[in-house]
Amino acid sequence: MRFIEPHAHMVSRVTDDYRDLVAAGCAAVSEPAFWAGFDRSSPQGFYDYFCQITEYEPKRAAKFGLPHFCWLCINPKESEDVSLAQDVVVLIPQFLDRPTVLGLGEIGLNKNSRNELTVLEMHIELAAQHDLLILVHTPHLEDKHKGTRLTIDALKNNRRIKPERVIIDHVEEHTIELVLEAGFWAGMTLYPGTKCTSSRAIDMIERFGPERLWMNSACDWGESVPLAIPYTALDMRKRGHSADLIDRMIYRNPCQFLSQCPKFKLPGS
């Protein structure tokens, strides 16, 4: 089985996870910038973090022959401070030419505040200026539906943003139609407790078809499952889905989206 893990916070995972991912068939991992579990105290903290995910993590992954790509942003949980966010967004362009940077992410909203929306709009404008791919985080739990609608509106308000170059992640049953009908890609996140399960993700594939959908584990410093994608592939097999559909969902779809950035190249391809 081959798969792409398009959303994994490997900075928060031990090296064993890289080994296990590769042993399970992972062909590449992409890592959006996220909240460390605490608020960074300065733009320099973000600068160091961007160095970590553009320099150190690819080297750690390379020990197992795994290509590692990343996304940059100030994450939604740290976006209430607009002044800090402006200073961080100004830092991002100097990293855009690094060979593993695919775009901006995971941008989005957390509690759906005005400041978070302002910072989201800054990122969207930066993406438009540099024609970057966008990976969006949608809020947790009770905030998800509202945040998804606000995010879709913000994206549509910038006419230079092409929907097919945006993936809106962490969709669930009450947001997936909003995302797909607006022309964006939709990501289903297989994360215990707060997001989707494999059976619900498979239900959504069956109901909405495989177009513009991907799956990911979003594994991080919380209780999460780096191998959620291959486990879900096994569940798809149990439901009688074809090897071709499974391969499409876990490998070809993420490749299709990510390959819109010319830097996304896999060995042998």
Place this chain on the structure above:
Amino acid sequence: MTRQRILDLYFLDARHKLIEIAAFLDRVERVEGNADFRLDAFRDALAELADPKPDKAKRVLMAFSDTTAEPIPAATTKAACGAWPGRKPAVA
């Protein structure tokens, strides 16, 4: 995929989760003190399961969701709690 196959694959797991929900309600009702909007939302969400219309998962998620459209003035917390305090209970 047939209904029998879905039952074969998922019945035991769903049964387990239903018993967990029942036990949670027993636990909450057994102890003293006030509940809050989360229990109201939970009961509203449960009521959606009794409705035979499709999209139960979607309706359950919406029963916990903030249905307003405007951004809030400021984020005073980082975490979500699972239910929206602004929702008026549908189930008395």
